[in-house]
Amino acid sequence: MKEQRSPPRPRDPSALQLPDSLEARLDAGHPWVYRDHVPARFSARAGDFVHVECGRFDGWALWDEDSPIALRMFSRKQRPDAAWVKERLNEAWELRQRLLPPRTDAFRLLFGEGDQLPGIVVDVYAGFAVLVSYSSALGRVAAWVAEALADRPEILGVCERVTRRKERTSSLRLLSGEPPPEVVLIEEHGLRYEVDFEAGQKTGLFLDHRENRHYLRQLAAGKRVLNLFSYTGAFSVSCAAGGASHVTSVDIAAPAIEAAVRNVAHNALAADQHEGVAADVFDYLESAKASGRTWDLVIADPPSFASSRAELFGALRAYKKLHAASLAVLAPGGLYAGASCTAQVSPDAFRQTLAEGAARAQRRLTVVHEVAHAPDHPYAAGHLEGRYLKFVLCRALPFV
Secondary structure (H helix, E strand, O other), X not given: OOOOOOOOOOOOOOOEEOOHHHHHHHHOOOOEXXXXXXXXXXXXXXXXXXXXXXXXXXXXXXXXXXXXXXXXXEEOOOOOOHHHHHHHHHHHHHHHHHHOOOOOOEEEEEEHHHHOOOOEEEXXXXXXXXXXXXXXXXXXXXXXXXHHHHOOOOOOEEEEEEEEOOOOEEEEEEEEEOOOOOOEEEEEOOEEEEEOOOOOOOOOOOHHHHHHHHHHHOOOOOOEEEEEOOOOOHHHHHHHHOOOOEEEEEEOOHHHXXXXXXXXXXXXXXXXXXEEEEOOHHHHHHHHHHHOOOEEEEEEOOOOOOOOHHXXXXXXXXXXXXXXXXXXXEEEEEEEEEEEOOOOXXXXXXXXXXXXXXXXOOEEEEEEEEEOOOOOOOOOOXXXXXXXXXXXXXXXXXXX
């Protein structure tokens, strides 16, 4: 039986008409319209909400003058305002309260497109909210989000993290409530980690790996663990708490390694259970292979290898190199946890880099567990780009 569709509504002559070729994608919930799909004659003020129509689809999108994403879709029903934004934040809060595990007070409250607020991220650490917006055009929406956060009694203070990409610097601006301490101590599955909002990467901690850390904690008993690109050692602490015989954290940033050592102490773990090494990961792996050193569990969670589609080939090559070098120091039958936060690399492409890296290392690699980010990072069903994190646990054996 043919699907019955409602007849098209009369067109709004003041609406921006988009190419009909985008209708199916927009109707399925994809929130982005790129600049080359917008009529060249169109203009609006940055940050204005624009009524758009595309075949039977119509909605309200925010106009961005500078980003390759010219329009971010917000609502199918109305022009968003402060009250509408507050409803979205309250929806997100209710979802997180249902999803969060016990003894955890750090979580992603808003995940942009997944929470119907494209380009806006809010992370909450022990009652302090850190807001990030990914375009200057989002300033008015970010202000509405900050107001809605300030109205929640659970939030002690609201800060905005401003990143200057050209200068590679960031700063923290207090928007309301209490200023956070220089370092906040949070709880995750009963473990304690310190978070530096201003100097730390992202908003201070990689919350998307929370459940992956907990998963490896349950597998770590008695194992020698190597944590590559360890940052402040969250995977390391989790494995040590799970009974790993020894954990080695490797990161090129000495301050990150110092924080990892402190995180071990925050959890009353034995100091000699953990070794922190400030070194280039690839140099360290080459030296470890030369000396014959091996580990039972190797974790490789590098920073993004590509910031644009043009860098995809180099990213794939880097992942293959990393997998091969990591597997070269993995004991036979050991477990390899490979991760990628590079949005341009699809799950299929990442699995292929694992296969090719294993071939270089002359290992048989079988996937035993594969997931994305933690549940407090929901993504819209029609926006697969929102599923950026890949986490794959494999067993590696020699060729036979």
